[in-house]
Amino acid sequence: QSALTQPASVSGSPGQSITxxxxxxxxxxxxxxxxxxxxxxxxxxxxxxxxxxxxxxSGVPDRFSGSKSGNTASLTISGLQAEDEADYFCSSxxxxxxxxxxxxKLTVL
Amino acid sequence: xxxxxxSGAEVKKxxxxxxxxxxxxxxxxSGYYIHWVRQAPGQGLEWMGWINPNSGDTKYAQKFQxxxxxxxxxxxxxxxxxxxxxxxxxxxxYYCVRQDRSGWDFDYWGQGTLVTVSS
Numbered sequence: 001q002s003a004l005t006q007p008a009s010v011s012g013s014p015g016q017s018i019t020x021x022x023x024x025x026x027x028x029x030x031x032x033x034x035x036x037x038x039x040x041x042x043x044x045x046x047x048x049x050x051x052x053x054x055x056x057x058s059g060v061p062d063r064f065s066g067s068k069s070g071n072t073a074s075l076t077i078s079g080l081q082a083e084d085e086a087d088y089f090c091s092s093x094x095x096x097x098x099x100x101x102x103x104x105k106l107t108v109l
Numbered sequence: 110x111x112x113x114x115x116s117g118a119e120v121k122k123x124x125x126x127x128x129x130x131x132x133x134x135x136x137x138x139s140g141y142y143i144h145w146v147r148q149a150p151g152q153g154l155e156w157m158g159w160i161n162p163n164s165g166d167t168k169y170a171q172k173f174q175x176x177x178x179x180x181x182x183x184x185x186x187x188x189x190x191x192x193x194x195x196x197x198x199x200x201x202x203y204y205c206v207r208q209d210r211s212g213w214d215f216d217y218w219g220q221g222t223l224v225t226v227s228s
Contacts, residue, residue, distance in 0.1 A: 003153070032213075034212050034213035036212075036213070036214035036215070038154075038215070045204060045218040045219065045220060045221055046154065046204075046215075046218060047218075048214055048215060048216050051209065051212055051214035051216075052212050052214070057216065089153060089154050091154075091213075091214070091215075097156065097158075097170055098144065098156040098213060099156060100146075100154040100156055101153070102153045103153040103154070
């Protein structure tokens with residue numbers, strides 16, 4: 001099972017919006033609603049930010065949103081804040097297993 | 110509150126085995142799948158497999174079949190992950206994670222266990 005494809009890095013200024021893409025195939029992200037996004041700060045465990053493509057767990061700011069079109073899922077962060085600077089990983093169910101994206105480093109300029 | 114507490118860091122020699130534990134608390138252990146995810150230094154997340162604590166059924170990523178074993182002890186709400194025939198490529202932080210009951214996302218993560226393989 002190949003990893004989902006994410007851009008290596010994205011950047012934005014405080015207050016701006018950014019979008020991170022996550023491209024899979026018709027065997028994973030393209031066919032299942034179980035796409036999730038995780039935020040990871042240095043030396044910390046990942047934290048769930050979005051599940052089932054577009055749902056936010058309790059406590060996650062509504063600045064974070066998710067969507068999907070075809071084989072590509074996206075995470076959008078609006079009103080960027082300094083604390084959003086982190087690595088972001090997507091994941092997808094594949095029918096019996098799970099696959100992660102390679103990760104995207106978000107830099108807040 | 111839900112917690113997954115993992116065992117401490119390990120240093121192993123190539124060819125050895127390591128067994129990492131993950132003690133769950135704050136919820137019904139048998140009701141949620143436990144997955145294992147690893148992260149090599151400076152690298153991304155890699156899914157390894159899951160165990161159903163209720164039945165003991167397991168599913169491994171193809172890469173790990175035959176040399177990773179996931180088990181559990183329901184009496185003490187603890188999951189285990191054993192990696193055999195370690196190589197330097199297995200140096201990583203290993204996380205146990207709880208799968209949300211209604212989906213395939215990971216809502217709680219252990220603190221991670223660093224396994225270093227070095228001669």
